[in-house]
Amino acid sequence: MLPEQIAKALITESFHSRRLVVTIFVIVNVAALIVGWLWPKGYTASTSILVDERTIIQPLMAGAAVATDALDRSKNAREVIFGRRIMDLVLEYGGWLQTQPSVEEREFIIEEIKKRTVISTVGKNILRIEYRDVDPERAFRVTGKFAELFMQESIAAKAAESGAAFAFIEKQTQEYQDKLTRTEQELKELRSSTLDVRAGEGEVTTRLNDLYKRIDAAMQELREAEVKGASLERQVSGEAESTAAISREGQYRTRIAELQSKLDTLRLSYRDTHPDVVQVKQQIQDLTEGINAERARREQLKGSGRSEPDEAVVNNPIYQQLRREQSQTQGTIEALQARIAELQRQLQTEVSRGKRMHSGDARLAELTRDYQINRDIYQDLLRRRENARVSMNMDSDRQGLTFKIQEPVTLPQAPVGPRFLHFVLGGILLGVVIPIGFLCLRLQFDPRIRIGSAIAVAHKVPIITVVPHLWSPRELKGLRWELALLTLVVVATVAASAAISAIRFTKVL
């Protein structure tokens, strides 16, 4: 349906239901007058509190002290002000407790006070508290009290909060300090216990290598000396034997030769039976036996390995030379053996030191790691503790969160909220809007048809004509009177509203 059609239908219907429209207009106006007359006057007192955290300290302590977020300020303020403690104090202060209300009544009064209190933030740092009351004096006092209690409570709460935070961080710091001390102590003990190990810590490998080399060299030398010694031994033994054997057998053989020549000479003169020859033969025999005995003794000595150099041997310069060398070699061998033993001892010492060093290193690394972690945390905690201390000191010195009454509460002079005139004007407006709305609804929902074209649309039949109401002279006369009367009623209603407004305004009533 077109808007023009609706408007036309609405005008038609308004004229058709003119009595209803005027009746609703009058009723709405009278109702608005009554409501406006009885509407309680409300007085609103308000105060603004400047919540200042941007003190001169803040830039100095940037990043150190933590400021409250401004976004939640009005919410926080509402929580604080509507808290049980402040509300109880306000109840008492506002004189609500004089009538000794029951617990339920008190709850009701508190709820009513909450409804009449508006807490808002103006800009970033200004908190506005508004309170409405029928009594201007009480509105004034309660608003002031709200502001005062809120400031007290906030400062105390913030101080308590930062104090608690400091105490907590302090406790944590202490714990970490203890841990750090323990770790330090352990580290110290470990360092002292491995002090010897730690000296020349980096040279262990070098020294071990050196020792191994020296041992190898000494062993080599020893082996050489031993070979030499054995050789000399063999040489010494051989020289003595040969010297002794040669000397004694030689003597025997010389004597035998001498005796043989003597014998030969004798034989030339004497027979074998000659005593001289026999004697000489005997001597030769003895000497031969002597040689044999010597040989046997030498063999025997050789078998026992013992030589008893005789003087001839000893006096032999080669023998003496060999003996000397042998003695020297023996000394060398003994010296080398002693050195090797020493080197091996040193090697053992170095190896055990190396082992101790490695086990100490692992423990040291562990302790050092613990120490570093604890130290980092401890330093962080120390920093935090100092921040907390600064925050606490700021709060205790009222430097962190300062409140300043930006706009002090004043005794409200004029009532706020809808005034009588608003009700009167609203009544006139509603007196027009409500009947029109009613007619609109009726047009929309009443099954009885009021728009001819709707029939054509609904039933697909032509509307052959729309016949207007034919006014008879009598009807017209009646209509004239009726319209005059209705106009009079409307004018009288508006005039009465205006008159009552004027009376109310001049406070005659």
Next chain:
Amino acid sequence: MSKIEKALNRARDGRGNLQVVPVGAAGATPSPGTAIVADSTAHPETIPRMAKGEVRLLSAGDLAQRGIIQPQHSEDSAVQVFRDLRTKIIQQGHGKNAVILVTSVSKGCGSSFIAQNLGAAFAFDMGKTALLIDCNLRSPSVYKLLANAAAPGLTEYFENPDLDIEEIIRPVGIARYRVITAGKRREILEEHFTSEKMKHLMDTLRRRYQERFIIMDGPPMSKIADIRILSDLADYVLVVARYGHSTNTQIENCLNAISDRKLLGVVFNDEPRIPRIR
């Protein structure tokens, strides 16, 4: 309406189509639009055969009181509406006379008002006559136009074989306008409409005068049987719905009972219009 249209209307309805009111007629208060002419036996505005019954015509005040439109109120939107309706019907019948049944979707929709004024609109035209038959036997209303309400009507015609058609056709005090009232109320009246006599009556009325348009003021659609019978007798059917009164359901029921062939359309009656109050 432009001056040309007004002039055309006047020409169509005949020299201003002044209502002829005899001087000294009872209760006749001449209105500004009413001409006062001398008493005479023949009126130049009247078809000669009808002059007999039109000695005493209703005054403008009487017509207004009875809710009948008057040609001199040509600026009145109701007059224009009925003229237009008349023209549409004439166009529909290609100039031939017709029988038009006017019925309403429910009681109280004003079908009698429409029927009476449609008759008056036909009678505006000097070349045409109108006959209104009150077929709403249970709740008749046409008799209100007559001074003598007790005169015989349709029921008497059905029940009295001696009664001639001419005896039940009555002038109402409007030029070229006649009516047949419902007559005295009787029980079980519907059968009369199906009777041969009714057919005979309608045939006679229709054939006798070619300029005569017959309007049947039918009962409301709550009497569906009557409407069906009557619509058989009629050439066209007009359904009357009333502002703020009729519902879509009623209209739907009504339209279902009528042949689409005969249905001229719906007349939406009594739309409120703020009158000019002088």
